[in-house]
Amino acid sequence: MSTFGxxxxxxxxxxxxxxxxxxxxxxxxxxxxxxxxxxxxxxVERDLGMVFIMPPAVKLDxxxxxxxxxxxxxxxxxxxxxxxxxxxxxxxxxAGADGKAPSGAVHYAVFARMLNELALWQLAPGDAAYxxxxxxxxxxxxxxxxNAGHDRHHDFLTRxxxxxxxxxxARAAALATExxxxxxxxxxxxxPPPWPNPLxxxxxxxxxxxxxxxxxxxxxxxxxxxxxxxxxxxxxYDSMPWPTRCEFQRWWLGVSLAQGRPAAEALTAxxxxxxxxAAERFGDAFERxxxxxxxxxxxxxxxxxxxxxxxxxxxxxxxxxRVSRRFDAAGKPVQASVTERRIQVRxxxxxxxxxxxxxxDALAVRYALGGPGVAPSASGPAQAFEMVWDLGPAAGGAxxxxxx
Amino acid sequence: MKxxxxxxxxxxxxxxxxxxxxxxxxxxxxITKAAQAxxxxxxxxxxxxxxxxxxxxxxIEPDATSQLDLFRSGLNTVFSNDxxxxxxxxxxxxxxxxxxxxxxxxxxxxxxxxxxxxxxHGWSYRGGTYAKDVPPEAWKDFHAYxxxxxxxxxxxxxxxxxxSFSHHVLIQVGRxxxxxxxxxxxxxxxxxxxxxxxxELIFAVVFSLLPKWHGDARILDSYIxxxxxxxxxxxxxxxxxxxxxxxxxxxxxxxxxxxxxxxxPRMKASFxxxxxxxxxxxxxxxxxxxxxxxxxxxxxxxxxxxxxxxxIDTSDWGTNPQRGLExxxxxxxxx
Numbered sequence: 001m002s003t004f005g006x007x008x009x010x011x012x013x014x015x016x017x018x019x020x021x022x023x024x025x026x027x028x029x030x031x032x033x034x035x036x037x038x039x040x041x042x043x044v045e046r047d048l049g050m051v052f053i054m055p056p057a058v059k060l061d062x063x064x065x066x067x068x069x070x071x072x073x074x075x076x077x078x079x080x081x082x083x084x085x086x087x088x089x090x091x092x093x094x095a096g097a098d099g100k101a102p103s104g105a106v107h108y109a110v111f112a113r114m115l116n117e118l119a120l121w122q123l124a125p126g127d128a129a130y131x132x133x134x135x136x137x138x139x140x141x142x143x144x145x146x147n148a149g150h151d152r153h154h155d156f157l158t159r160x161x162x163x164x165x166x167x168x169x170a171r172a173a174a175l176a177t178e179x180x181x182x183x184x185x186x187x188x189x190x191x192p193p194p195w196p197n198p199l200x201x202x203x204x205x206x207x208x209x210x211x212x213x214x215x216x217x218x219x220x221x222x223x224x225x226x227x228x229x230x231x232x233x234x235x236x237y238d239s240m241p242w243p244t245r246c247e248f249q250r251w252w253l254g255v256s257l258a259q260g261r262p263a264a265e266a267l268t269a270x271x272x273x274x275x276x277x278a279a280e281r282f283g284d285a286f287e288r289x290x291x292x293x294x295x296x297x298x299x300x301x302x303x304x305x306x307x308x309x310x311x312x313x314x315x316x317x318x319x320x321x322r323v324s325r326r327f328d329a330a331g332k333p334v335q336a337s338v339t340e341r342r343i344q345v346r347x348x349x350x351x352x353x354x355x356x357x358x359x360x361d362a363l364a365v366r367y368a369l370g371g372p373g374v375a376p377s378a379s380g381p382a383q384a385f386e387m388v389w390d391l392g393p394a395a396g397g398a399x400x401x402x403x404x
Numbered sequence: 405m406k407x408x409x410x411x412x413x414x415x416x417x418x419x420x421x422x423x424x425x426x427x428x429x430x431x432x433x434x435i436t437k438a439a440q441a442x443x444x445x446x447x448x449x450x451x452x453x454x455x456x457x458x459x460x461x462x463x464i465e466p467d468a469t470s471q472l473d474l475f476r477s478g479l480n481t482v483f484s485n486d487x488x489x490x491x492x493x494x495x496x497x498x499x500x501x502x503x504x505x506x507x508x509x510x511x512x513x514x515x516x517x518x519x520x521x522x523x524x525h526g527w528s529y530r531g532g533t534y535a536k537d538v539p540p541e542a543w544k545d546f547h548a549y550x551x552x553x554x555x556x557x558x559x560x561x562x563x564x565x566x567x568s569f570s571h572h573v574l575i576q577v578g579r580x581x582x583x584x585x586x587x588x589x590x591x592x593x594x595x596x597x598x599x600x601x602x603x604e605l606i607f608a609v610v611f612s613l614l615p616k617w618h619g620d621a622r623i624l625d626s627y628i629x630x631x632x633x634x635x636x637x638x639x640x641x642x643x644x645x646x647x648x649x650x651x652x653x654x655x656x657x658x659x660x661x662x663x664x665x666x667x668x669p670r671m672k673a674s675f676x677x678x679x680x681x682x683x684x685x686x687x688x689x690x691x692x693x694x695x696x697x698x699x700x701x702x703x704x705x706x707x708x709x710x711x712x713x714x715x716i717d718t719s720d721w722g723t724n725p726q727r728g729l730e731x732x733x734x735x736x737x738x739x
Contacts, residue, residue, distance in 0.1 A: 142445035212492070221503050223446025224482050227496035232487035247445060 037087050040107050044083050045076065048114055050153040052076060058146075058157060060164060067175055068160045075182045082186045086110045090347060105316070109347025112315045112356065115278050116348050117185045118155055119355035123192045123271050124184065125264075126177040133174055135267050137165040138250055139257075142223070145246035152281050154242075158274075189351045193268045195341065195358075200273040201237045201245070202337050204252035205230075218255040223247060238362070242280075249273035278311060278355045279362070286310035304370075306363040308389070312356075318391050319343035321360045324384045325368040336368035339384065360389055430719070432478070435471055439478025448504045448514070451479075455513045455569065459599055467685035468642070468678060473604045476569070479517070483524035494525045505560075512567035515560045519573045522553035526580065550580045568602040571595025575605060579612040585623050588612050589630070596634060603643070606631045610647050614655045624651065625665035642681060645674035649691055657722060658698050668699040686712070690720035697732035706736040 033041060052072035054065055090109045094101035125131055138144050144162045147154035163174045198206070207218045208230050222230065226248055229235040237245065249270050256266040287310050311317075322340035325333045338361045345353040364387050432440065435458070442450040454475055457463070463471040487493045501518035508514045526549030529542040538546070554577050557564050564570040571591050578588050592605040613619030613627055628647045635643045648671055652660040660666050675692040682688060693708035709732075718725035721732070 141449060142447045143450075145445075221500035222496050223444070223500065224485065224493075224497055225444045225446070227493050227500070228485055228487050231496055232489040232493035234488070 033084055033087070036103055037084065037091075040087055040103065040110070041080075041083050043107070044110055044114060045080060047111070048079060049076060051118065052156045053153075054157060054160065058161065060160065064160065064164055064171070068156070068163075071175065071179055071182065072156060074179070075185070078183070079185070083110065083114075086113055086186075086347075094346075105346065108315050112278075112345050112347040112353070115281070115355040116345070116351070116353050119275060119277060120189050120192055120351065121181055121185065122155060122275050123268070123354060124181050124189075125267075126174075126181065129170070130174055130177040131264065131267060133166045133170050134162065135263055137162045138267075138270060139254060141165050142247055142250065145243045145250060147243055147246075152276070155276055192352055192354050196265075196269040196272055197339055198337050200249055200252045200256075200269040204248060204255070205237050207252075207255070219258040220251060220254045222251060226251060246274050275354070277358050278315065278317075279309075279359050282311050286314060304367075306360075306367055308391070309359060309363065312359045312389065313391060315356065316346035316391060317343060317353075317356045317359050318345075318389050319360075321364045321387045321389065322384060323364045323368045323387060324382060326382050333369050336365045338364055343389075360387065432481075433474050435474040436478040436481070439475045440481045441478075443479055443482045446500065448508070451517070452508075452511060452513055455567070459567070459602075461601055464601070466682060467687045468639075468646070468682040470601065470603050472599075472602060476572070476604065479520065483521065490528050494521070494528055497521050498525060510563060512564050513569060515557065515564035516567055516569040516573055519553040519557045519564070519570065519577070522549050522556060523573055523577055523580075526550045526553070530580075547581065550577045553577045554581065565594070566598065568595035568599040568605060571598070571605055572602070572608055575608040575612060579608075579617055582618055585613055585619055585627070589627060593634075600635075601638065603635065603639075606635070606643065606647065607650055610650055611654055614651060616655050621664045640677045640681060641670075641674045642678035643674075645671050645678055645692070645695070649695055652695065652698060653722075660695075660698055668695075668701060671695060671699070672701070672704060686715040686717055687720060689715070690717040694721050694728070694732065697728075697735060700735065702735055702738065705732060709733065709736050 032038075052075065054060065054068050054072070060068070087106060087110055090106045091101045094105055094109070126134070143165055144158070146161060147158055159178060163171055163178065166174050196203075208222075210216050211218075212231060212234065221227075225244055229240055229244065230237075230248075237248065240248070252273070253266050253270045256269065257263065290310055292310070309317075320340075320342045321338055322342075323336055324339045325336035328334045338358070341357040341361075343353050343357045343359065345356045348356075367387070368385075431437075435454075439451065439454055441447075442454065455472075458471045458475045465471060465474070483494075483497065485493065498518070498521050501514070501521040505511070505514040505518045526546045529545040529549070530538050531542070553573065557570055557574055557577075571594060574591050575588050575595075578591065588609050592609045595602060595605045609627060610624065610631070611617070613624045615621065615624075628644060628651075631647060632641055632644045648660065648664070648666040651664060651666070656664050656666075661668055675688070675695070678688055679685070679692070689708060689712050693705055693712060696705040696708055716729065718729065722728040
């Protein structure tokens with residue numbers, strides 16, 4: 001494969017999340033950081049602060065808003081202690097022979113760690129009562145998918161809006177769980193559940209394809225917005241805005257439960273389906289910043305080996321993506337999905353980097369659908385292969401591994 | 405017009421010009437927008453809540469517009485969504501509303517909404533063109549869906565007819581199926597017993613009794629008089645002006661006083677009553693002035709134009725409002 005030369009060499013100035021923090025955080029009690037680290041702390045905390053803003057336009061019960069602000073404030077105060085420690089740890093681990101670590105790499109490693117904490121938090125279950133209340137809330141109202149346009153930092157907002165739909169008598173317990181889940185940041189995490197295979201959006205869209213062709217129908221009808229986009233306009237799942245995709249995930253959750261899937265499994269699938277991963281959070285912002293945003297249709301199948309995503313290069317995301325694909329009788333690939341992800345990210349240790357595990361999914365699927373077919377067969381053969389994503393000096397963007 | 409998905413994000417909405425609440429380039433009223441948003445995202449509980457709220461007595465805007473009408477206009481925008489494959493869309497809307505009605509068998513609104521969906525489906529075949537331009541095959545589908553809507557409401561009448569929305573749908577269905585005027589009037593009267601302030605039932609009957617549907621000037625006048633009596637306690641005589649104004653908008657235009665039995669002095673008194681009850685409404689003043697122009701009442705027109713000043717609302721000035729307004733201004737000036 002061709003070589004791929006981009007390495008993290010300096011701290012770039014992309015400010016994906018940040019525009020300012022809503023919270024004043026107390027000064028760190030530890031020894032004063034260097035000027036450079038202080039700026040880094042400020043940047044990370046500013047980015048994190050955006051996630052914990054409750055926009056005034058969002059209708060919340062005043063009491064709940066007060067509680068939410070208090071939870072957010074307490075969490076950001078904890079993070080104010082934690083972030084300097086993370087930076088110090090990264091500086092130590094990345095130090096070269098001269099005892100220094102490049103600030104760009106340190107910053108992105110700490111940023112990655114923060115993004116992964118966000119992702120782990122989104123996937124973490126609460127106690128049984130919390131899980132039931134959450135499931136009921138998601139099923140009860142599309143309001144849980146409203147995010148007031150804060151597409152890239154609505155993690156906390158979405159949770160609080162969900163709490164608002166929980167019956168008042170159960171809210172205190174739900175908020176206590178929210179506090180507890182936030183207190184888990186920076187501590188050893190239990191392994192997150194595995195990615196659903198297929199992903200809920202893949203399974204749901206498979207059902208939509210059946211509906212389009214007049215085939216078997218799931219037991220629940222689509223809402224007008226989904227019927228309009230998916231049946232009448234035949235849009236792709238990934239072309240829809242986040243709230244509509246969330247609405248799709250709600251629909252598929254209902255279908256899954258109606259089909260007898262266990263509640264915990266369906267809820268995990270929903271959480272993965274609505275997870276704001278790094279790929280979701282940044283979109284093609286890094287490509288745009290570099291002036292290399294692809295002009296072609298992002299979803300179009302392509303036989304060309306994909307370029308290394310700039311976001312992945314910046315965060316030092318590497319690993320292996322295993323792809324499975326099916327062919328039609330003519331040997332043309334017609335369906336592909338990622339079935340396994342073995343991903344590493346600088347700065348994330350001791351836990352799966354779930355925030356980054358889907359970084360290569362879209363590229364891998366696009367390549368699998370656009371890549372070479374197989375000999376015609378009436379049986380419609382299946383095939384799996386691995387794509388190795390490596391940032392080594394002589395490595396290619398992706399290398400297609402052996403076929404099993 | 406097309407509803408865009410960003411409704412869930414920022415409320416950037418399209419609207420359907422045919423609805424009374426939504427002129428071509430006007431933003432949707434908040435009640436309409438909220439109904440549209442809830443329906444669009446499939447939030448039945450919220451729709452049920454809104455319907456119950458706006459069905460309460462006294463839910464009337466300062467310009468006499470029924471809030472229930474604004475709510476239903478929001479539903480209409482979803483039914484009328486302009487999409488590539490309208491059949492796929494409407495089939496799914498049929499399924500969704502039936503699913504809701506099945507899940508909520510005691511909800512009159514759910515049953516009415518499903519019947520309304522079938523009605524919308526039927527109209528997608530007929531389209532909004534002149535009858536002469538509708539293909540014969542389309543008439544079959546149109547009638548079949550309207551019959552399904554009627555049969556559905558008949559089968560669930562014990563629950564569905566508790567909500568006057570069902571009566572509203574039934575009048576619309578009956579209009580399409582050419583039911584007799586007495587039938588439509590009886591449905592409206594029954595609906596008004598359920599909800600005396602659901603004036604949309606009356607407007608729906610008036611529309612049905614226009615000559616272009618199944619009525620004539622005499623039947624129309626008789627019903628308008630009946631409706632004014634029915635609503636006198638709440639609206640005085642003001643419904644006379646509103647109903648004949650609607651008749652002018654929907655058919656008669658500038659020929660209202662020649663081709664119908666509308667009586668201008670009575671209509672003028674009715675407008676005064678309307679403005680006394682709902683004062684300072686630019687919409688009502690504009691409409692009053694337009695009707696004065698139609699009646700060629702120069703003095704009244706001139707006085708109203710002066711009163712309106714800059715608050716001209718062209719949506720109240722007929723189908724060619726700019727030219728219409730120019731002509732009316734000339735009349736007022738005695739030119």
